[in-house]
Amino acid sequence: MKKEKRNLLLNPGPVTTSDQVKRAQVIPDKSPREKEFQQLITKVSSMISGIAASSDRYKTILFGGSGTAAVEAMISSTVGDGHLCVINNGVYGARMLEMAKSYGISVAEYKSPLDKPITLTELEQFIKIQKTAITHLAVVHHETSTGLLNDIESLSRLCKHNNISLLVDAVSAFGAIPIDMEKLNVSFIAGSANKNIQGLPGISFVIGAKDELEKLKKVKAKNYYLNLYEQYIHFVTFDLFRFTPPVQTLHALKTALEELIKEGVDKRYERYISCWNLLTNGLKKLGLKLVVAPEHHSKLVSAVYEPTNKSYKFENMHAYLAQHGITIYKGKLAPANSFRIANIGDITEKDIQHFLHVLEKYLLTL
Ligand SMILES: Cc1ncc(COP(=O)(O)O)c(C=O)c1O
Known part of the structure; x- marks a missing residue:
C-alpha cells in the first residue's frame, strides 16, 4: 500500500x-x-x-x-x-x-x-x-x-x-x-x-x-x-x-x-528516551541549553533557550524547519526566550538525526 x-x-x-x-x-x-x-x-x-x-x-x-x-x-x-x-x-x-x-x-x-x-x-x-x-x-x-x-x-x-x-x-x-x-x-x-x-x-x-x-x-x-x-x-x-x-x-x-x-508503555517511553538522549546531545553540540536539568526532566518535551545570536528569529527558524517538513513550537510564555522540541509520536532516532541536521544547517545561516 x-x-x-x-x-x-x-x-x-x-x-x-x-x-x-x-x-x-x-x-x-x-x-x-x-x-x-x-x-x-x-x-x-x-x-x-x-x-x-x-x-x-x-x-x-x-x-x-x-x-x-x-x-x-x-x-x-x-x-x-x-x-x-x-x-x-x-x-x-x-x-x-x-x-x-x-x-x-x-x-x-x-x-x-x-x-x-x-x-x-x-x-x-x-x-x-x-x-x-x-x-x-x-x-x-x-x-x-x-x-x-x-x-x-x-x-x-x-x-x-x-x-x-x-x-x-x-x-x-x-x-x-x-x-x-x-x-x-x-x-x-x-x-x-x-x-x-x-x-x-x-x-x-x-x-x-x-x-x-x-x-x-x-x-x-x-x-x-x-x-x-x-x-x-x-x-x-x-x-x-x-x-x-x-x-x-x-x-x-x-x-x-x-x-x-x-509496543508496551515502558518500551514506548524507552524509545522516546533514546530519541531525547540523541536530541539533547545534538543540541549541546550546537551550543543550545535546556531550561530544565536532565534529572528533573520528563525526556518527552524540552524547552530550549533560544540562540543569543542577534540575527536569530524564532519565526525564521520555524519557517526553515517547515520547508523540511518539521514543526516545532515557540516557548509557552515562561521562560519567554525559549522554544520547544517534543520527541513523542511515531518517530525514531533517524527522525531526530534528520532534525538535528536541518537545525544545524539553519544555525549556520545566522
Ligand atoms: C499538560 C497539558 N495539559 C493540558 C493540555 C491541553 O491540551 P489541548 O491543547 O489538547 O487542549 C496540554 C496540551 O499540550 C498539556 O500538555
Whole structure:
C-alpha cells in the first residue's frame, strides 16, 4: 500500500501518527447509537483504563474535545464545595487554576519554580496553614511548557497522609510515563488521544475509580457538557456518549491503543528516551541549553533557550524547519526566550538525526 505523506511533528501534540492510525478513520458512515459503536466505546474505554489501573475497578470516561476538555471536566466535576489546591509550576498548572476560578471553585494557588522540583515540606506547610482544609490537590504530571516532571509518587503520599484527593493532568505524560493509579491512590487522571497514545486529536478522557465516580452524584455540577458524573452514568448505563461523539477519531484511537499495547508503555517511553538522549546531545553540540536539568526532566518535551545570536528569529527558524517538513513550537510564555522540541509520536532516532541536521544547517545561516 502507498505510504501516506508524513510530516515530522516535533511539537508537543498532535503528534506524528502511523499510517494505520491515519487510515483507521476512513470508514463507512456510521451511527454512533448502534451496538457496534457501543462495543467500540466500551473497548476503547477499558483499553485506556488498563494502562493506568485495573479496568474492573476503574473506568475511563471519554469526551469529544481536546485535552483541555478532560482537564476541565475533572476540575469542574470533582471538587464541588471542597477546597482545591493547585500546584502552579508552569502554563498548564496555571490553566487549572484559571479553570477553578472561572467555575467559582474555592481554590488556593501553590506556586513552585518552573524548572525545579516541588519542595514537599513547603507544600505540606502551605496546605496546613490554609484556613479551610484542602480537600483536593491538582497537579500536572509532566509540565509540557518546560519538560519538568512532577513527582507524583511523593505527592500521592502527601495526599494520603493529609486525606486529600489527588487530581492529575496527565495529558502529556499518559501513555509514556507509567502510572499506577491504584498504587498511588490517584483519584482522577485527565488524558488525551493525540499525544503519547499517538492517536488523532478530538478525544480526551478522565479515568477514575468506579466508587469515586459514583460519589460524584453528590457533588454539585458546575458544567453541563463536561459533567463527568453524567457522562459516566451514560457510559455505564448505555455505553454511549451523552452527545455526538467523534466517530472516526474513536476508530483511530482504538488502532493507536492497539499499537501502544503492542509496543508496551515502558518500551514506548524507552524509545522516546533514546530519541531525547540523541536530541539533547545534538543540541549541546550546537551550543543550545535546556531550561530544565536532565534529572528533573520528563525526556518527552524540552524547552530550549533560544540562540543569543542577534540575527536569530524564532519565526525564521520555524519557517526553515517547515520547508523540511518539521514543526516545532515557540516557548509557552515562561521562560519567554525559549522554544520547544517534543520527541513523542511515531518517530525514531533517524527522525531526530534528520532534525538535528536541518537545525544545524539553519544555525549556520545566522
Ligand atoms: C499538560 C497539558 N495539559 C493540558 C493540555 C491541553 O491540551 P489541548 O491543547 O489538547 O487542549 C496540554 C496540551 O499540550 C498539556 O500538555
